[in-house]
Amino acid sequence: MKKHPNKHIREAIEYAIENGWDVVDSGKSAHAKQILRKVKQCHGDEL
Template sequence: MKKHPNKHIQSAIEYALEHEWVWIASGSHSHTFCKLRCGNPANEHKDHQISIWCTPSNMENHAKQIIRKVNQCF
């Protein structure tokens, strides 16, 4: 798994992975860095996912969005 160049977003990705989310590689011609999907073993949250952008307009806000999405699965 590659690391996001922004420390805030990388930290949010690591937070998601610690909470059983799954990292999905993006295509080579995509503006997304990767996708994260809830890996709940009961598969109750199969629609919970978020695209991680390479260069969002506000890096810190994007990191907060990732964390909020992960927290919705608790």
């Protein structure tokens, strides 16, 4: 996984990984979709 240029986002990603989240590398602008998918999975929803 490439390092994000924003240190606050890097810290948030590290925190998420430490708390059981999986990181899914994606395309140039697909990261928000990946986050949404994970959040919906946490609530038991299906996409």
